[in-house]
Amino acid sequence: xxxxxxxxxxxxxxxxxxxxxxxxxxxxxxxxxxxxxxxxxxxxxxxxxxxxxxxxxxxxxxxxxxxxxxxxxxxxxxxxxxxxxxxxxxxxxxxxxxxxxxxxxxxxxxxxxxxxxxxxxxxxxxxxxxxxxxxxxxxxxxxxxxxx
Amino acid sequence: xxxxxxxxxxxxxxxxxxxxxxxxxxxxxxxxxxxxxxxxxxxxxxxxxxxxxxxxxxxxxxxxxxxxxxxxxxxxxxxxxxxxxxxxxxxxxxxxxxxxxxxxxxxxxxxxxxxxxxxxxxxxxxxxxxxxxxxxxxxxxxxxxxxxxxxxxxxxxxxxxxxxxxxxxxxxxxxxxxxxxxxxxxxxxxxxxxxxxxxxxxxxxxxxxxxxxxxxxxxxxxxxxxxxxxxxxxxxxxxxxxxxxxxxxxxxxxxxxxxxxxxxxxxx
Numbered sequence: 544x545x546x547x548x549x550x551x552x553x554x555x556x557x558x559x560x561x562x563x564x565x566x567x568x569x570x571x572x573x574x575x576x577x578x579x580x581x582x583x584x585x586x587x588x589x590x591x592x593x594x595x596x597x598x599x600x601x602x603x604x605x606x607x608x609x610x611x612x613x614x615x616x617x618x619x620x621x622x623x624x625x626x627x628x629x630x631x632x633x634x635x636x637x638x639x640x641x642x643x644x645x646x647x648x649x650x651x652x653x654x655x656x657x658x659x660x661x662x663x664x665x666x667x668x669x670x671x672x673x674x675x676x677x678x679x680x681x682x683x684x685x686x687x688x689x690x691x
Numbered sequence: 692x693x694x695x696x697x698x699x700x701x702x703x704x705x706x707x708x709x710x711x712x713x714x715x716x717x718x719x720x721x722x723x724x725x726x727x728x729x730x731x732x733x734x735x736x737x738x739x740x741x742x743x744x745x746x747x748x749x750x751x752x753x754x755x756x757x758x759x760x761x762x763x764x765x766x767x768x769x770x771x772x773x774x775x776x777x778x779x780x781x782x783x784x785x786x787x788x789x790x791x792x793x794x795x796x797x798x799x800x801x802x803x804x805x806x807x808x809x810x811x812x813x814x815x816x817x818x819x820x821x822x823x824x825x826x827x828x829x830x831x832x833x834x835x836x837x838x839x840x841x842x843x844x845x846x847x848x849x850x851x852x853x854x855x856x857x858x859x860x861x862x863x864x865x866x867x868x869x870x871x872x873x874x875x876x877x878x879x880x881x882x883x884x885x886x887x888x889x890x891x892x893x894x895x896x897x898x899x900x901x902x903x904x905x906x907x908x909x910x911x912x913x914x915x916x917x918x919x920x921x922x923x924x925x926x927x928x929x930x931x932x933x934x935x936x937x938x939x940x941x942x943x944x945x946x947x948x949x950x951x952x953x954x955x956x957x958x959x
Binding site: 574575576578584586587590591592593596597627628631632634635636638639642643646650654655656680684685 | 722725726728729732733735736737739740743744746747749789790791793794823874875876877878879928929942943944945946
């Protein structure tokens with residue numbers, strides 16, 4: 544059985560949790576009654592104009608990102624020779640997600656004036672994937688074998 | 692013999708050095724390729740996010756979507772719709788800058804009016820809980836007002852004042868619907884004074900009468916009193932709904948109709 548490094552495992556765990564959170568937010572986007580919000584004001588955030596891009600719910604985009612990250616992780620495990628390229632792609636995808644999550648968090652605090660606990664959870668999970676894939680980039684993509 | 696061996700050793704050493712140099716070059720090239728891959732992927736990610744943020748940036752004022760002739764067949768008295776003797780009273784507390792209130796107004800209010808208000812079963816009132824206005828921007832202070840206080844000018848309060856002024860002309864619901872249809876961000880200028888005057892024009896209000904009310908801040912006390920009333924209940928978030936005097940746990944339109952149906956005694 545092929546071994547899985549700790550950073551790859553951490554990335555997969557965060558992405559899997561992200562699928563759960565983004566999946567829930569996707570359901571809640573279409574069924575407001577399903578949205579349970581213990582902290583903050585998720586309804587305001589979910590119904591703001593920032594909750595969609597060109598008619599596509601952010602939650603759906605987030606779900607797609609987490610599934611793609613899981614797919615890249617699985618492909619990396621199946622094809623270790625492509626690990627460098629796949630890790631670079633996963634890092635870039637997580638970076639895009641984290642940057643947009645940062646923008647959305649700014650919008651929540653400074654524009655909408657409401658915080659959604661699920662959105663914050665998703666942002667933190669994206670940062671978790673980014674950190675794990677960052678370690679992965681250092682250890683695979685940028686690691687060139689030295690003379691032995 | 693010794694001379695020949697020395698030459699061979701030198702050639703061997705030169706070959707090893709060349710191979711090492713070639714390997715080092717190959718490694719450097721591989722590193723450059725990998726760095727290029729990571730750099731390219733990162734640059735692409737940043738570019739895509741920058742485009743998304745630009746497309747979705749705050750502060751894009753949208754067109755005013757004038758709504759006129761709202762609920763012509765339903766009795767209207769200012770901010771109240773429906774039969775004064777209806778068995779159930781629904782009071783909504785909202786803020787014209789609140790996206791959830793906008794969603795309710797544009798997606799569910801028609802259903803509420805058609806199914807419950809027009810049928811005489813519900814008396815529906817919209818009251819202002821204008822709390823989202825940013826009073827820290829120091830945009831257009833009211834003469835004599837203290838920044839950070841409730842009589843300071845903010846977009847939520849001003850929008851509520853505009854609707855209240857429209858009520859004097861029997862057009863509360865037209866301005867109410869127009870404001871919600873024209874939402875664009877919060878505290879980004881969508882409901883600055885000039886745009887609210889444009890709303891009055893778009894709906895077709897008597898501008899002289901509107902200006903006298905709006906510029907004179909005739910309705911400010913009424914709006915601030917409603918805000919205090921909402922805080923006292925306390926309404927936890929907007930939109931908040933009170934059905935026959937009971938604040939409900941609003942979780943979408945279905946939760947409101949469930950509360951109304953319960954108040955009506957199970958009839959739907």
